[in-house]
Amino acid sequence: MNEKLIGVIDDFALKVTAEFSLLDLRRYVRKRGITISEDELYEYALSSDLIIEVDTFDQVFLPRSVFFKGAQFRITPLDAEIAGGYLMPGHRFMPFLSFAVFPGSVRLSLPDGSVAAVRRASLPREQVMMGLHFFGPAAALEYLIFDEEDNAQGLISSPDAEALLTVFDLGEFYASSRFRPGDSLMLTVQDWQKGEYSLERVTPSLDAVAAKKWVESMDYAMNTAIDEFGPDGDCNFQLALAMRNAEENPECVSLMSSPPLSFAAYFNLRKDLTVKAVDDRALFWDRDEEPDDEEDELLDALENLMEGELDAYFRDLGLSVSEGEVEAYMRDALFHGGGSAESVLGRVTAGRHVLFASAEDQEEFHDLWSVLWDEVRVEYDPAADPYAEIRSRFLAINDKALATMRELDARGTGLKIAANPTFLEFSRFTAMISSALVLFNQPGEEEGEGSPDSIANMIPLLDEAIDRLSDQLLESAPKNKPKVKAAKKNDRQEIYQLKISLKGSKPPIWRRILIPAEMELIDLHDAIQASMGWDGYHLHQFKQGNTFYLPEPDDEFTGFGGFDTEDSSGVRIDQLLRTEKDKIEYEYDFGDSWDHEVLLEKVLEPAAGAVYPVCVKGKGACPPEDCGGLWGYYFLLEILGDPEDEEHEGMLAWAGGPIDPAAFDLDEANARLREWFK
Numbered sequence: 001m002n003e004k005l006i007g008v009i010d011d012f013a014l015k016v017t018a019e020f021s022l023l024d025l026r027r028y029v030r031k032r033g034i035t036i037s038e039d040e041l042y043e044y045a046l047s048s049d050l051i052i053e054v055d056t057f058d059q060v061f062l063p064r065s066v067f068f069k070g071a072q073f074r075i076t077p078l079d080a081e082i083a084g085g086y087l088m089p090g091h092r093f094m095p096f097l098s099f100a101v102f103p104g105s106v107r108l109s110l111p112d113g114s115v116a117a118v119r120r121a122s123l124p125r126e127q128v129m130m131g132l133h134f135f136g137p138a139a140a141l142e143y144l145i146f147d148e149e150d151n152a153q154g155l156i157s158s159p160d161a162e163a164l165l166t167v168f169d170l171g172e173f174y175a176s177s178r179f180r181p182g183d184s185l186m187l188t189v190q191d192w193q194k195g196e197y198s199l200e201r202v203t204p205s206l207d208a209v210a211a212k213k214w215v216e217s218m219d220y221a222m223n224t225a226i227d228e229f230g231p232d233g234d235c236n237f238q239l240a241l242a243m244r245n246a247e248e249n250p251e252c253v254s255l256m257s258s259p260p261l262s263f264a265a266y267f268n269l270r271k272d273l274t275v276k277a278v279d280d281r282a283l284f285w286d287r288d289e290e291p292d293d294e295e296d297e298l299l300d301a302l303e304n305l306m307e308g309e310l311d312a313y314f315r316d317l318g319l320s321v322s323e324g325e326v327e328a329y330m331r332d333a334l335f336h337g338g339g340s341a342e343s344v345l346g347r348v349t350a351g352r353h354v355l356f357a358s359a360e361d362q363e364e365f366h367d368l369w370s371v372l373w374d375e376v377r378v379e380y381d382p383a384a385d386p387y388a389e390i391r392s393r394f395l396a397i398n399d400k401a402l403a404t405m406r407e408l409d410a411r412g413t414g415l416k417i418a419a420n421p422t423f424l425e426f427s428r429f430t431a432m433i434s435s436a437l438v439l440f441n442q443p444g445e446e447e448g449e450g451s452p453d454s455i456a457n458m459i460p461l462l463d464e465a466i467d468r469l470s471d472q473l474l475e476s477a478p479k480n481k482p483k484v485k486a487a488k489k490n491d492r493q494e495i496y497q498l499k500i501s502l503k504g505s506k507p508p509i510w511r512r513i514l515i516p517a518e519m520e521l522i523d524l525h526d527a528i529q530a531s532m533g534w535d536g537y538h539l540h541q542f543k544q545g546n547t548f549y550l551p552e553p554d555d556e557f558t559g560f561g562g563f564d565t566e567d568s569s570g571v572r573i574d575q576l577l578r579t580e581k582d583k584i585e586y587e588y589d590f591g592d593s594w595d596h597e598v599l600l601e602k603v604l605e606p607a608a609g610a611v612y613p614v615c616v617k618g619k620g621a622c623p624p625e626d627c628g629g630l631w632g633y634y635f636l637l638e639i640l641g642d643p644e645d646e647e648h649e650g651m652l653a654w655a656g657g658p659i660d661p662a663a664f665d666l667d668e669a670n671a672r673l674r675e676w677f678k
Contacts, residue, residue: 085171533622
């Protein structure tokens with residue numbers, strides 16, 4: 001991440017007061033001595049918190065302070081707020097507030113010209129978290145602690161404790177305006193950058209036609225925002241895009257001019273949308289139309305975020321860290337005397353078995369690691385780091401949390417512990433730690449702004465919580481690392497319903513097959529090949545935990561830290577998948593790296609006269625072999641879909657004709673299975 005470039009883009013966004021093109025931005029950047037390609041600058045511009053793209057085709061941008069000036073939005077206070085004479089800010093100003101302004105610090109101008117005062121209120125945790133829902137769990141807790149550091153002790157020691165929050169004192173306004181339950185506040189943005197708004201009381205809209213048109217426009221805007229960037233971004237980002245999408249479409253009404261509904265009311269109407277927590281953020285996500293698949297397909301999408309190259313490696317290698325956390329480790333090493341890229345890598349992977357599919361992957365990972373180290377080393381100034389000491393203390397706690405995760409993984413606890421209440425609480429605290437570490441990577445702010453002192457009291461409480469929860473988790477986990485278990489012995493044959501999902505595919509590509517539970521891995525490999533549509537002439541492997549199952553494993557698979565490989569010959573599926581929701585991973589073609597998740601959905605009895613294996617459902621076409629992995633596949637589809645592309649004819653001939661990415665023929669899949677298993 002080029003922090004200097006981000007600073008230059010933000011500086012430009014604060015200066016301009018009208019639309020500007022990518023070319024305008026590039027000229028400004030070049031004048032400040034930064035050379036960058038248009039494509040890379042475009043990606044940085046899209047990620048800026050201060051600008052928004054208003055014309056995708058021509059790459060035209062507008063400062064958010066200009067885009068949102070004069071925008072209106074509704075807030076409908078809860079009955080408890082009206083009775084208590086207050087308004088909780090929370091996420092209600094999304095996306096009409098700069099990220100640099102804490103919601104409790106905004107300026108609300110009342111109709112009489114006065115400014116709403118603020119006060120402290122002790123509120124029930126349930127109400128508070130509902131009002132912070134769009135931030136995501138980790139950011140919500142961060143919000144509470146920045147608002148009142150004593151919240152740290154209360155919320156960590158007792159999940160049911162009330163939270164002390166900054167709220168707007170609107171008691172007199174509610175009384176003088178005869179505010180009643182169901183009434184709303186209409187806010188008009190005066191200054192997005194500073195967080196200044198005017199406020200007035202409005203009654204529920206009685207214009208059903210206008211409300212219907214607004215909802216339809218909001219549906220279009222939100223659906224387009226979700227489809228455009230998938231699971232990237234967060235709720236704030238998606239809402240901003242939705243506002244832009246409606247402004248771009250002449251068939252939509254403006255969503256920011258006298259809206260008849262609040263966002264909260266709208267999302268209560270949208271039963272097909274949910275707010276999904278992802279890492280330290282939250283985003284709106286459209287539920288699948290098919291109830292039996294919606295949860296799995298949602299998780300498939302969310303597991304494959306638009307991540308950096310190192311983040312992708314961390315995920316594939318089973319390392320429970322992000323690039324932001326790694327940067328924190330690097331800064332810590334530099335603060336304490338320099339260290340080296342290798343020493344930081346050793347700390348991050350301590351106690352972890354790490355395996356690369358090839359020597360090329362291992363070399364690329366180390367190259368990316370070295371590049372990040374060099375960037376941090378050049379940019380980092382220990383003398384100007386206000387977070388150094390507190391970062392070190394957070395990292396020490398994070399080390400203990402990572403050690404616990406790796407021990408649980410080594411014992412084979414895996415996914416079985418994911419629904420454990422203790423583990424969920426443990427995950428909540430590790431998310432807080434991760435958010436804090438990323439925060440400490442940011443440049444120091446002016447005195448009193450973003451100071452880590454407000455969360456310093458969290459350290460002993462988090463330390464105690466991680467120790468306590470780690471002890472509980474390890475006490476309940478198996479003591480020894482499990483070997484492959486003996487197959488279940490019973491007289492009744494069992495049938496496994498498996499869902500085979502191609503990881504990273506968008507929309508998801510998957511097959512649902514029924515197989516005998518006693519089938520061996522080598523036969524499962526054939527069943528996956530046949531049902532998916534692969535040709536079977538590349539290498540493959542299965543993985544569960546830290547163990548890789550390969551046919552005739554050899555020394556070509558390299559790693560550091562040690563790992564376990566076993567011959568897949570003779571290993572039965574019911575030795576690895578024991579209960580519903582158990583998973584294993586399957587990788588095909590170590591060059592293109594087609595990664596699949598194999599999920600045990602149900603354990604069934606065999607149907608009379610049925611022949612297994614059989615495919616019962618699926619979605620999406622199987623990509624062509626040797627097209628370069630998912631990235632290459634989607635690039636191929638882009639070329640095939642553009643007859644004007646200079647590579648169109650050549651790629652069309654290579655692919656053997658057009659490709660319909662949504663095509664799936666159940667009869668053809670079963671014909672292939674019969675051929676493979678005749």
